[in-house]
Each structure stands twice: as structure tokens, then as C-alpha cells.
Amino acid sequence: MPKIVSARVIVTCPGRNFVTLKITCDDGTTGVGDATLNGRELSVASYLSDHVVPCLIGRDAHRIEDIWQYLYKGAYWRRGPVTMAAIAAVDTALWDIKGKLAGMPVYQLLGGAARDACMVYAHANGTTIEDTIAVARAEQARGYKAIRLQCGVPGLASTYGVAKHGARYEPADADLPSESVWSTEKYLRVVPELFRAAREAMGWDVHLLHDIHHRLTPIEAGRLGKALEPYNLFWIEDPTPAENQEAFKLIRHHTTTPIAVGEVFNSIWDAKDLIQNQLIDYIRATVVHAGGITHLRRIASLADLYQVRTGCHGATDLSPVAMAAALHFGLSVPNFGVQEHMPHTEETDAVFPHAYSFDDGMMHPGDAPGLGVDIDEDLAATYEYKRAYLPVARLEDGTLCNW
Ligand SMILES: O=C(O)C(=O)C[C@H](O)[C@H](O)CO
Ligand SMILES: [Mg+2]
Numbered sequence: 001m002p003k004i005v006s007a008r009v010i011v012t013c014p015g016r017n018f019v020t021l022k023i024t025c026d027d028g029t030t031g032v033g034d035a036t037l038n039g040r041e042l043s044v045a046s047y048l049s050d051h052v053v054p055c056l057i058g059r060d061a062h063r064i065e066d067i068w069q070y071l072y073k074g075a076y077w078r079r080g081p082v083t084m085a086a087i088a089a090v091d092t093a094l095w096d097i098k099g100k101l102a103g104m105p106v107y108q109l110l111g112g113a114a115r116d117a118c119m120v121y122a123h124a125n126g127t128t129i130e131d132t133i134a135v136a137r138a139e140q141a142r143g144y145k146a147i148r149l150q151c152g153v154p155g156l157a158s159t160y161g162v163a164k165h166g167a168r169y170e171p172a173d174a175d176l177p178s179e180s181v182w183s184t185e186k187y188l189r190v191v192p193e194l195f196r197a198a199r200e201a202m203g204w205d206v207h208l209l210h211d212i213h214h215r216l217t218p219i220e221a222g223r224l225g226k227a228l229e230p231y232n233l234f235w236i237e238d239p240t241p242a243e244n245q246e247a248f249k250l251i252r253h254h255t256t257t258p259i260a261v262g263e264v265f266n267s268i269w270d271a272k273d274l275i276q277n278q279l280i281d282y283i284r285a286t287v288v289h290a291g292g293i294t295h296l297r298r299i300a301s302l303a304d305l306y307q308v309r310t311g312c313h314g315a316t317d318l319s320p321v322a323m324a325a326a327l328h329f330g331l332s333v334p335n336f337g338v339q340e341h342m343p344h345t346e347e348t349d350a351v352f353p354h355a356y357s358f359d360d361g362m363m364h365p366g367d368a369p370g371l372g373v374d375i376d377e378d379l380a381a382t383y384e385y386k387r388a389y390l391p392v393a394r395l396e397d398g399t400l401c402n403w
Contacts, residue, residue: 004057007057015347016316022377031322036317036318071086088290089293096373103369105372121147125259146209
């Protein structure tokens with residue numbers, strides 16, 4: 001048996017923070033898993049090194065399911081983003097090891113390719129509708145078949161998803177949480193205009209997506225979904241917070257615009273009711289925040305029964321290790337829908353050399369044994385952790401609201 005002899009937690013900041021677990025077996029085989037939880041990175045690093053790593057040493061790296069159950073049931077305190085990100089990192093690293101020992105890419109171990117490649121969606125954002133559409137057209141010219149559009153809201157200094165002064169969009173932008181101002185009324189005026197103009201400029205042969213980022217009440221979300229129906233969106237994402245899942249019934253009563261939810265979910269129990277009641281069309285839970293490949297497959301299997309497809313979160317705060325795992329997962333599950341793709345910076349790509357590739361709007365994980373991704377530990381050590389928080393949002397009268 002490949003015995004686990006060490007597991008190291010590596011925190012690095014090549015432009016933004018990433019937490020990576022690297023497991024080594026007695027024969028020298030290594031595997032990597034992403035454990036990054038944006039704005040709360042060190043809590044997962046501590047959970048892993050203080051509480052998980054000591055339990056891994058000496059175990060058989062082939063027993064992925066048993067180790068998953070051991071860490072989940074054994075903690076007693078189940079679920080939650082910190083616990084599940086830590087379990088995910090172990091699980092992902094063990095799949096990597098299993099693939100390397102089998103001499104096969106992980107997607108082969110998951111049943112083989114169920115499609116040629118995974119459709120990915122790009123981000124297009126700008127302070128005005130015109131700027132946003134110009135970026136979207138450039139992404140379309142690069143081959144993307146699906147594009148998420150976010151534009152500035154007139155009267156608001158900053159908006160979720162829109163970069164400042166043409167910079168790359170990075171939400172965790174400050175040493176302490178920055179504060180932004182939000183107005184639903186102003187937002188609801190601009191979004192239908194954005195998509196009307198986008199269809200006029202870009203035609204109908206491209207999938208258009210939009211992230212509401214949990215900001216509307218159910219009835220406001222129903223109104224927006226209805227207003228967007230003429231523009232045939234691929235999805236609206238996170239229309240309202242998903243703690244109260246009954247709320248989605250109200251949205252469904254008012255609109256046929258498809259709905260994607262789940263980037264903050266960390267377990268099948270978060271997604272179960274939304275899926276079984278057919279209140280969503282895409283489930284956005286990811287490998288890194290939802291218990292790894294093992295648990296995400298379970299979520300996808302449940303979703304498949306209800307014709308809910310996958311649309312995994314893939315923002316730049318998920319490392320290339322998570323991206324590789326997402327592509328092996330996406331290539332193999334029957335009900336894959338789309339994968340989010342925000343390209344990483346050159347610095348990040350250099351720290352995490354990888355085999356996955358992009359071609360004509362599609363991505364493939366590559367055929368290297370395992371996940372086909374690694375961490376250059378020497379380079380990683382040159383980028384010290386830098387505290388960074390996600391922003392908070394307030395209404396115009398100062399009331400704290402959902403960011
Ligand atoms: O990519 C998305 O859809 C997001 O909503 C990005 C999130 O705000 C980001 O990952 C938070 O860390
Ligand atoms: Mg989102």
C-alpha cells in the first residue's frame with residue numbers, strides 16, 4: 001500500500017493568497033489539493049496542519065472513501081466551509097496520487113471522458129455597458145462560447161464583478177474589508193439594458209450569464225429574471241441568499257430564466273432541497289469548497305436525477321489545483337453544464353505548473369497521470385502570505401447588506 005509519510009500545508013501569495021496541501025507517500029509519490037478559502041485562508045491552513053495532518057500519517061493513500069468518511073464523521077463537528085475545504089484538499093490530493101500510481105489521468109479513474117472537452121465561460125466586465133460589451137466581444141473572438149456580463153451601475157462608485165480602472169478584477173482587495181454602497185433600484189434599471197445591448201451587438205450564438213451575487217429579495221429576483229427573458233440568458237446566478245430555500249419557489253413562479261446557485265455551498269445537504277424541488281438548473285458547488293472530487297460526484301449524481309447540471313465555481317481565488325480537479329470532474333460527469341474560467345495571473349500559473357489547456361472556448365485537463373498539476377515549492381516560498389479581505393456592502397442609508 002502507498003503509505004502517507006508526510007502532508008505539508010503551503011501558503012503562498014503570487015498576487016493573491018492560496019493554500020495548498022501536498023501529501024507524500026513512502027514511495028515518493030506526491031499529490032496536491034487546493035484548500036483556499038478567500039479571506040479566511042489561515043483558518044483552513046490551521047485546521048489542516050493542527051488537526052488533519054496528524055491523523056493522515058501512516059494511512060493507506062488508496063483508501064480515499066475511508067479517509068473522507070474518517071475526516072467527516074470523525075470530526076463530529078460536521079460540514080462548514082473550513083472543515084469541508086480541508087477535507088477537499090486531502091481528497092483531491094489522494095485522487096492525484098491514485099492517478100499517478102495507476103499511470104492515468106484522474107478523469108479516466110472517474111469513468112473516462114463523457115465529452116470531448118468542457119465548455120467554459122469567460123468574464124466580461126466594464127464600468128459602462130459599452131465597455132462591457134467591448135470586452136465581451138474580445139472574449140468571443142478568443143473563442144469563448146459563454147460569457148458572463150457585469151457592468152457598473154450609474155450612481156454607484158463600485159459594483160460587484162467590475163474592476164477598477166481596467167485592472168484585473170480581484171474582490172479580496174484590501175488589508176481590512178473595504179466598504180461599497182449598493183442600490184437595488186439603480187442596479188435593476190441597468191441590467192436589462194446591458195443584455196438588450198449585448199444581444200444587439202453580439203447576436204444569439206453566444207451564451208450570456210449574469211451573477212446577482214445574492215443581492216436581491218426573491219420578488220426583485222423574479223422581476224429581474226422576467227425582464228431578462230427576452231435576452232435568453234444561460235443563467236442568472238445567486239439571485240437571492242440560499243439560506244431560506246423556500247424563497248426560490250417565489251422566483252420560479254415569476255420567471256423561466258434558468259438559475260445557478262451553490263458557490264458557497266459545502267455539502268450535499270446545502271443543495272439537496274433546491275435540487276429535489278427543481279428550484280435551480282445549475283449547481284455551482286466546487287471541488288475545493290464542497291468536500292473534494294468524492295463529495296462533488298455525489299452532489300452531481302443527485303443533481304442528475306433532476307436534470308440539474310453542473311456549473312462549478314472557478315474564480316481566481318480557486319487555485320490552478322482546483323481548476324485541474326474541476327476539469328477532470330467536469331469531463332467525466334454525465335450532467336456537466338459549464339465551468340467558470342477566470343484565467344490566473346502569470347505569477348500564479350508559474351507557481352502551479354499544469355497540463356490543462358484552453359482551445360476555442362473549451363478546456364481539457366490533459367492526459368498527464370493524476371491531476372496534471374503541481375506546486376513549485378521554491379517559487380511559492382518567495383511569495384509571502386498577505387492578509388486580504390472580501391469587501392462588505394451597505395445600502396445608501398448605511399444599512400449593512402449582502403455583498
Ligand atoms: O465567480 C463568481 O461567480 C463569484 O461570485 C466570485 C466570488 O465573489 C469569489 O469567489 C469570492 O471569493
Ligand atoms: Mg458568483
